[in-house]
Amino acid sequence: MVGAILVTGGAGYIGSHVVLTLLEAGYPVVVLDDLSTGRRAAVPKAARFVKGDVGDRALLSQILGQHAVTNVMHFAGAIVVPESVVDPLKYYLQNTGKSRNLIQACIEAAVSGFIFSSTAAVYGQGDGAPVSETAPAQPASPYGTSKLMTEWMLRDVARAHGLNTAVLRYFNVAGADPKGRSGQSTPGATHLIKVACETACGRRPSMKIFGTDYDTPDGTCIRDYIHVTDLADAHLACLQALENQGGQFLFNCGYGHGYSVKQVLEAVERVSGRKLKTRQAERRPGDVARIVADVSAIRRQLAWRPRCNDLDLIVKTALAWERKLVAESEQVVEEA
Ligand SMILES: NC(=O)c1ccc[n+]([C@@H]2O[C@H](COP(=O)([O-])OP(=O)(O)OC[C@H]3O[C@@H](n4cnc5c(N)ncnc54)[C@H](O)[C@@H]3O)[C@@H](O)[C@H]2O)c1
Ligand SMILES: O=c1ccn([C@@H]2O[C@H](COP(=O)(O)OP(=O)(O)O[C@H]3O[C@H](CO)[C@@H](O)[C@H](O)[C@H]3O)[C@@H](O)[C@H]2O)c(=O)[nH]1
Numbered sequence: 001m002v003g004a005i006l007v008t009g010g011a012g013y014i015g016s017h018v019v020l021t022l023l024e025a026g027y028p029v030v031v032l033d034d035l036s037t038g039r040r041a042a043v044p045k046a047a048r049f050v051k052g053d054v055g056d057r058a059l060l061s062q063i064l065g066q067h068a069v070t071n072v073m074h075f076a077g078a079i080v081v082p083e084s085v086v087d088p089l090k091y092y093l094q095n096t097g098k099s100r101n102l103i104q105a106c107i108e109a110a111v112s113g114f115i116f117s118s119t120a121a122v123y124g125q126g127d128g129a130p131v132s133e134t135a136p137a138q139p140a141s142p143y144g145t146s147k148l149m150t151e152w153m154l155r156d157v158a159r160a161h162g163l164n165t166a167v168l169r170y171f172n173v174a175g176a177d178p179k180g181r182s183g184q185s186t187p188g189a190t191h192l193i194k195v196a197c198e199t200a201c202g203r204r205p206s207m208k209i210f211g212t213d214y215d216t217p218d219g220t221c222i223r224d225y226i227h228v229t230d231l232a233d234a235h236l237a238c239l240q241a242l243e244n245q246g247g248q249f250l251f252n253c254g255y256g257h258g259y260s261v262k263q264v265l266e267a268v269e270r271v272s273g274r275k276l277k278t279r280q281a282e283r284r285p286g287d288v289a290r291i292v293a294d295v296s297a298i299r300r301q302l303a304w305r306p307r308c309n310d311l312d313l314i315v316k317t318a319l320a321w322e323r324k325l326v327a328e329s330e331q332v333v334e335e336a
Contacts, residue, residue: 004028004067005239008054008102009075010047011038014117014173014228016182018073019047021232022239030067032059033076037186044181055098060105071113071239072106074099077147080190081121081286084143095146096153103157113164113242114154115235120171120224120254122148125288132294133169133250141286155248164246166238171224171254171293173231175314176321183321184228193225193315196265197322200272207276209261211283214290220261222290224254227308227317237304249301254293255309264311271315 005022009015010031015038022029029047032054043049048067052059054076063069078084078094099116106114121144122137139145151167158165174193176183184194199207212219234253241249259267269276298304308314 002028003070004030004048006030006032006063006067006069006072007047007075008032008072009038009077009117011035011040011042011049012075013182013184013186014170014231015073015075016042017177017228017232018075018235019044020177020181021229021236023047025236028067030063030069032063039185042182042185053098055101057101057105060102061109064105064109064111069109069111071115071242072102072111073115073117073235073239074102075117077117079143081141081143082190082284084141084146085285088142091142091146092149095143096149099150100153103153107157107161107163111163113166113239113246115166115168115238115242116150116154118147118151118167118169119144120169120252120291120293122151122169123291126291128290130256130292130294131252133252133297140288143286151250158248164242164248166242166249166251168234168238169250169252169293170231171226171252171291173228174225174318175227175229175308176317177229178308178317180320180324183318183324185325192223192261192264193268193318194322196268196276197272197315197318199276200268200274200319201322201326203322203326205277206279208279208281209265210281210287212280213283216260216290218260218262221287222258222260222292224256224258224292225264225311225314226254227306227314230306230308233307234298234302234304237302241302251298251302252293252295253298254295255306256293256295258290258292259311264315267311267315268319271312272319
């Protein structure tokens with residue numbers, strides 16, 4: 001039997017895109033997801049699906065053994081920065097405690113490789129220059145700290161048990177599958193491009209710009225937005241590198257240039273042809289003014305070349321997905 005890849009959180013936004021990429025590359029895939037924010041429909045039929053909690057060690061042992069899992073990609077977790085500020089213990093349980101259980105089950109089952117979804121939020125406030133993996137980690141939110149603690153656990157476990165690991169620090173992931181098979185579907189999502197697309201589609205009457213007094217050229221926060229399909233390709237390249245050479249990798253995943261909130265909203269207006277109704281609001285807790293990736297390490301060490309490095313393309317695919325969601329929800333209302 002060919003060993004499978006276990007994708008935790010594979011019914012979610014990023015995980016579902018990675019599942020599509022893995023299946024296209026010929027890997028057998030098992031998804032473990034509790035559907036807390038993910039959707040069963042986001043998991044392609046060609047993947048096996050198990051509904052359950054990523055902290056459930058008995059279930060994990062069963063899945064890892066039954067499917068002869070060789071590598072794990074760990075996406076499952078809680079992801080909302082401001083929520084982590086008001087409810088930090090949720091984040092230390094979901095992102096740190098449950099990851100510990102998963103890592104332990106992997107060691108017991110002699111899994112070969114582990115790829116972990118980390119985040120630019122581990123860096124905190126930089127000095128404005130593109131941030132490299134060697135920059136000090138100083139998370140500005142419990143979300144970032146909860147992810148950093150898991151990075152450290154993996155580092156120590158890799159040393160002690162010889163697990164091959166890759167930690168991918170994603171910057172701001174956006175856009176949708178260009179073939180329209182998946183996209184960001186979470187109700188009440190807080191991500192800027194998702195919220196702006198919902199506003200452009202009339203699903204929200206207006207939206208807020210959190211903070212216009214930052215020390216940036218137009219006063220709004222700057223982020224490095226990466227298309228979810230390029231991020232999925234980075235996971236595949238990483239998996240292949242772990243399979244071929246093993247080792248420990250730590251990579252930023254972004255494009256190396258940033259856009260302000262206002263620039264993103266202009267792109268959404270340009271691509272949608274709609275004027276967005278926006279309101280200036282207070283700064284959001286846990287936000288940093290500017291964070292952009294130094295991506296020289298991933299470009300040097302992996303056979304990864306981005307294909308969608310274009311803000312308008314990111315917005316175009318996100319908008320196409322949002323319109324599809326709107327059409328589906330209208331159909332449900334008509335049928336009811
Ligand atoms: N979206 C971004 O911009 C971004 C940026 C940096 C890092 N990340 C990381 O990428 C990963 C995926 O994020 P996403 O945007 O796809 O989020 P998402 O909420 O769409 O996906 C998370 C998935 O994990 C599942 N899940 C959550 N807790 C679980 C549990 N205890 N057991 C089993 N399944 C569980 C959810 O149902 C969901 O399907 C997260 O670890 C997140 O921290 C995301
Ligand atoms: O309605 C909105 C939503 C967002 N923003 C601003 O847009 C920027 C980007 O916000 P968002 O899209 O929520 O992303 P981040 O807070 O930067 O965090 C995301 O990107 C991190 C990596 O940098 C990930 O770790 C997190 O999971 C993910 O939520 C920030 O300045 C927000 O204040 C608004 O002004 N209005």
